[in-house]
Amino acid sequence: MSSRMGKNITVSIFGGSHTEAIGMTLDGVPAGFKIDFDKLSAFMERRAPGRDAAATSRREPDAPKFLCGVLDGVTTGAPITAVIENTNVRSGDYGNLRELPRPSHADYTAFVKYGGHNDIRGGGHFSGRLTAPLCIAGGIALQLLEARGITVGAHLFRVAGIPDTPYDMAALTADTLCAAKDKPFPVLSDEAGEQMHDAILAAKADCDSVGGIVECGATGLPTGLGNPMFDGMENRLAAALFGIPAVKGVEFGSGFGAAELRGSTHNDPFYMDGTVVRTRTNNSGGIQGGITNGMPLVLRVAFKPTPSIAKEQDTVSLVKGENAKLVITGRHDPCVVVRAVPVVEAVTALCLLDAMKEDNKI
Amino acid sequence: MSSRMGKNITVSIFGGSHTEAIGMTLDGVPAGFKIDFDKLSAFMERRAPGRDAAATSRREPDAPKFLCGVLDGVTTGAPITAVIENTNVRSGDYGNLRELPRPSHADYTAFVKYGGHNDIRGGGHFSGRLTAPLCIAGGIALQLLEARGITVGAHLFRVAGIPDTPYDMAALTADTLCAAKDKPFPVLSDEAGEQMHDAILAAKADCDSVGGIVECGATGLPTGLGNPMFDGMENRLAAALFGIPAVKGVEFGSGFGAAELRGSTHNDPFYMDGTVVRTRTNNSGGIQGGITNGMPLVLRVAFKPTPSIAKEQDTVSLVKGENAKLVITGRHDPCVVVRAVPVVEAVTALCLLDAMKEDNKI
């Protein structure tokens, strides 16, 4: 239950970093949709590790194998299950983690929750590797949305204190949303990207890591998606986005910056754009009262720095009940935020698709 | 469905700003718990409007009437329903809002969603007034948690750019959590509170409003609450907290600030405190991998400035399909954040209680 998101279109994630396979079941997508598997591979490639020196050296093809739900490339209406085999695992790297929990990882809480029976190898079910099957589902969702004129995109809003050009929230276009997708470093400003890249490599050289913020948007959304109170688009998006490992905060539109403003500045005045109601600013981020208003959706997701760092750290021995030192080996990203960009797109797309289905817009 | 939160202990909210009554059904709380109704009234009083010049002048007793689920002051195990009659309504104040949607309110999206049949009076089901029944449920949850040694508290972290003393996340105590509860202005630093108060009155004098941030914490939590991926404590808390009107962002522990840090600074080193595993810092905010780790829970919720301001604003006529001007009359808070402090406590307490029940800790 815990590893499932969605109401009408659900995604269930299974597997662990070093289990035989990881995978997902996507239920509720319309029958008769032809999946573009090349496009899906290209999307998943954006999340895949090992693309450049700024990422983990673990290199896997991450090619999903579809077990059911798709016939001749077309969805049948039945649940779609796809798996990725875990071929390139070095379980030996994680030998001492059962005793010595990694700071700011789930090793300790999983130990408590599961009475020490949790699969510690690579973080088990808590591993960032689980975002791979999430991207299978999200990649399909992106295609379904695109077929209805909806574009979802994201970029590195900020890494290691270095800002990218932010989205112009009221004037966001599909072109801007796609601008970063083909770049190895998903930014709008290549200059900012270079600085971020340097900062990541500098942290790596220091056996350290950096955090960052992903900004995500969507255009072409119908008005009226979402519901009041606890079932609004923010509620649903936030609940899903916090499912991505390392996320510490989620905000919409003006977000935390709203706290600094006065109502007269923050309010989004309505105007008629021909026969369409629009707002001049978009501090609402496209959502009012939990319901989409037809303006671009804009949200931001804060990621902490990768907790797996090569520096020696203080921890405790769960066996001896005493303080201990830990040196983490294995391969780790000095900045997960880069690879998290398509994951944020995936989760956002899945939430939007789910809300679309509820209102029979797909 | 949209107006319900919780998995094992659910709260369902009903009513609108000007309907005959508003209320809530709370289902799943243990049988045999004696509710302290005086304490509940005192808690609800903290949210009630009309306490000082910095809030709306609408003044209502907001006394809940319990219809069922409680016998001789003790919970029976059956669903608890309580209602608050809406006695002090001036529906005439809202006459023109069906035509002229208020900027950054849900008037327009509700119009679209419900085909113009939505109850526009006072914002209907989207009104902040719905936080009153939420506080009935939350007030009971707070008492249930307190009986198990868990304290939930909150304060005004920041209003109109003015910061209060932040929580010391690693050393947060129940005393600190309760420090702001009896104050008309819920802050740790009274000096900061005075400045905030002045800023709110200044905005009011300008026919304007201000936003702010509420910081909320909990101590005494058991380890092991919550689940991986999409059912972690952050997911559940965020999903619920975005149900409070005007919320634009939610963060845990280091939150958005995490994006600026390196892993070596951000990671929370473990140490043994006697036989208890603790962390020296608490950037995790008490949650790792979605699961509580025994450290204090800390979260922050950003509120936008009240959208209902007395200044003339640009809007559109939904009848004529043309640009229009709007002057909002009626009684409105220049800063909803002050009264939102107990609401954040209420929602947090309900989420924690729900997770406690799941693990049979209540």
Place this chain on the structure above:
Amino acid sequence: MSSRMGKNITVSIFGGSHTEAIGMTLDGVPAGFKIDFDKLSAFMERRAPGRDAAATSRREPDAPKFLCGVLDGVTTGAPITAVIENTNVRSGDYGNLRELPRPSHADYTAFVKYGGHNDIRGGGHFSGRLTAPLCIAGGIALQLLEARGITVGAHLFRVAGIPDTPYDMAALTADTLCAAKDKPFPVLSDEAGEQMHDAILAAKADCDSVGGIVECGATGLPTGLGNPMFDGMENRLAAALFGIPAVKGVEFGSGFGAAELRGSTHNDPFYMDGTVVRTRTNNSGGIQGGITNGMPLVLRVAFKPTPSIAKEQDTVSLVKGENAKLVITGRHDPCVVVRAVPVVEAVTALCLLDAMKEDNKI
């Protein structure tokens, strides 16, 4: 959570037999629907007690008071809450039931579940009286379905071993479904009804009670409602129908009789009726693989005899832990099945409406 049904359109029931009020919250019905309150009253009157000598002498108006969700008689899209005050209660009648649980009632299991804190008066939340608010919701659902050409009706299929004329499943019409609705005794064959009535009075004279079976049908349903496996129409209807007190069995179409037949007799052959696909027989009861096939829906619900009988019965003292005798006083129906007919209609209508919404048919 336990007292709620539905996925997209949900009904939440609250209250107990002798609490201040009972009620329901209905969420998810379309905005803009004008409720016919006279028709709703007439529907609720069919369930109301005290109509003739064959029912309980407790007589209440059961007039629902709508608190919210309806404005000028029209649904607003927000949750609809209505309550019925419990005015005619004689709590003294139930004085000894806390010690002496009534056989085949929930007194004992509620005692265990809620540690003795359950509201024993009139059975508390387990009372058949809770079907009154269920009929408020169901009565609205029936009107919504009727507006889309769907008729739901039911009759006493069998009482005390006496059969009514069964529905002709393949040829069921809206007229037949409505034929029993205006009768004080809801049967197709008035002769059978008289015999049932006599049997009920005979049982009453013996301080005893009788059981029976309700048959319910629906015409005008679109094809395609429901889903495979655990979310089919049978699953959803059965889950809801077992929520009516005293139900012991639910079957669809041929039901338990299917076990006696061979496939060649049981299978429903398809044929073209003009351009419409129909089946010559309807042993499927209008559902195949969990999904409606356009034929009339037919189901049957078995009710046990009222457990509250005036005869002395064996029970135990929960206080003394020894065998005891019980004589139940108070007012009780010798046959709840008669009044259960509209309740079965209500629950069926709510399930159908819920499935309609899922497929955007309302």
Place this chain on the structure above:
Amino acid sequence: MSSRMGKNITVSIFGGSHTEAIGMTLDGVPAGFKIDFDKLSAFMERRAPGRDAAATSRREPDAPKFLCGVLDGVTTGAPITAVIENTNVRSGDYGNLRELPRPSHADYTAFVKYGGHNDIRGGGHFSGRLTAPLCIAGGIALQLLEARGITVGAHLFRVAGIPDTPYDMAALTADTLCAAKDKPFPVLSDEAGEQMHDAILAAKADCDSVGGIVECGATGLPTGLGNPMFDGMENRLAAALFGIPAVKGVEFGSGFGAAELRGSTHNDPFYMDGTVVRTRTNNSGGIQGGITNGMPLVLRVAFKPTPSIAKEQDTVSLVKGENAKLVITGRHDPCVVVRAVPVVEAVTALCLLDAMKEDNKI
């Protein structure tokens, strides 16, 4: 969503009769449980096809391959996914079913629901073959229950009009529940079993099929499982049991027979059995008010005769829109009820385990 059951312990089923694999994800089982894989295989073998002449000749090993959630044979607390590869498929057998829907199958409703994109091969996701992964989950549930002293068993209550010895509901023992488990024909009375077997072969010889009823019971259950109204044990069990293909009815305890009885006969009198409260009869089937009362659970499930028969049948051409004849080839059970016995056990065990978890009894 449609192919998932359970609240706290969920089972999600995926795959189709002829897809690459079928499988299940089981989430929520306790960590640290050692699965007995031999026992699991033996359980699944009871459901497996091809055991004797009275069943389909399709013969598959049905050996589940565990992808995750189990480490060294012990559950880790993470979701457990297992798959069964579909190796022995003859898809050509189903060539004409897209045009000619089989009577009393889901071919037609799936065609409507999924716009003709459904996987028709072997019934796709509607195939009885999906009960194989259900038995993986159920087999694990049975082991978990057994470790807590709870036994679940079932037998052929009635096949082709031939009755087996019924359970003595008030005196049901674990031994009786297990008595039929090792028999190729799961009955209590071997004489009845032989007659059933002959009747099945006779139907097969006539190119026909027969239906039947499975009776299932459980002993050792704690009191207090389940909840009032819509979340009682009957609601949950019925909702799940109707997920087994070909089920037409579900009843508990006295079931439909209750309709024939008077209250004085039907009521289950309480008595003290030492310090334990028990009932002398068990028409309640172990459940009162939705909540277990400590007596044996007893339920019955009616199955229709296998709709796939070799006799020529009337159908329609969905391509030509005209009446047509159909001769079904392929391998089909003349009586699915025999193999359904362990499936009913599996589903019942999963529901009980789910309710146990809710009350922290596992």
